[in-house]
Amino acid sequence: MKKKKDNQRLNAKLDLRRHFLRRYPPRSVFDACCGEGVVWSQLRGEFPRLRYWGVDKKRRPGRLAIDSIRILSQPGWDFDVVDVDTYGSPWEHWLAILPRVRAPLTVFLTWGLGMRGTASNHSNTFISALGLRFSRDLPRRLLNTAVNATWERVLWRAVDHGLHIVEAQEMVTAGVQATARYLGIRLELQAAPESEAALDAARKETHELLS
Numbered sequence: 001m002k003k004k005k006d007n008q009r010l011n012a013k014l015d016l017r018r019h020f021l022r023r024y025p026p027r028s029v030f031d032a033c034c035g036e037g038v039v040w041s042q043l044r045g046e047f048p049r050l051r052y053w054g055v056d057k058k059r060r061p062g063r064l065a066i067d068s069i070r071i072l073s074q075p076g077w078d079f080d081v082v083d084v085d086t087y088g089s090p091w092e093h094w095l096a097i098l099p100r101v102r103a104p105l106t107v108f109l110t111w112g113l114g115m116r117g118t119a120s121n122h123s124n125t126f127i128s129a130l131g132l133r134f135s136r137d138l139p140r141r142l143l144n145t146a147v148n149a150t151w152e153r154v155l156w157r158a159v160d161h162g163l164h165i166v167e168a169q170e171m172v173t174a175g176v177q178a179t180a181r182y183l184g185i186r187l188e189l190q191a192a193p194e195s196e197a198a199l200d201a202a203r204k205e206t207h208e209l210l211s
């Protein structure tokens with residue numbers, strides 16, 4: 001039974017990635033949280049021309065052990081796809097990626113929700129990217145409610161970096177308790193700086209794409 005659920009989750013991840021790979025064919029992929037490499041060993045079989053680099057913060061023979069946020073924070077990388085399959089919080093990666101984007105980019109984000117289906121381990125960077133300010137520590141449940149109501153704001157940060165979200169998809173697994181959210185985002189460069197009205201329109205569009 002457990003195996004079936006795991007497969008459903010794996011299939012959801014694979015289908016989300018296949019959708020974007022077919023729609024926006026990439027040349028290179030950076031797998032920022034490669035783990036055992038299950039997802040991309042399958043996809044590399046299906047999309048054999050891809051250049052692939054996978055890292056993980058956990059040491060293992062044959063791969064670089066590094067916090068991938070450090071790589072993504074550097075200028076000059078030119079991946080067409082960045083996959084952040086953390087199962088923890090992907091938002092620090094996302095915020096590191098945005099200022100470095102110089103060409104259209106597909107980003108996959110896995111946001112771990114834990115067994116209760118609610119993400120609860122929020123970094124200060126994430127909370128402040130949501131624009132949430134508290135004068136003192138909030139009870140965890142209250143903080144989670146605030147995060148649930150506002151988390152999409154962190155996606156809109158793309159607009160602050162001259163980027164346009166041209167497609168955003170979330171893959172859901174019917175009949176399986178959600179332990180993570182699986183997101184795919186396509187970013188393109190905006191031609192000109194955005195006015196406030198255009199910014200609002202972009203935010204609304206992102207909200208609609210995800211709902």
Ligand SMILES: C[S@@+](CC[C@H](N)C(=O)[O-])C[C@H]1O[C@@H](n2cnc3c(N)ncnc32)[C@H](O)[C@@H]1O
Nearest residue numbers: 033034035036037038039056057067068085087
């Ligand atoms: C769900 S597993 C990834 C599974 C993988 N996509 C696969 O197909 O096998 C999550 C992995 O992310 C790694 N990870 C989490 N945060 C990371 C970071 N900041 N830098 C590098 N690796 C990270 C963890 O060590 C763990 O191995």
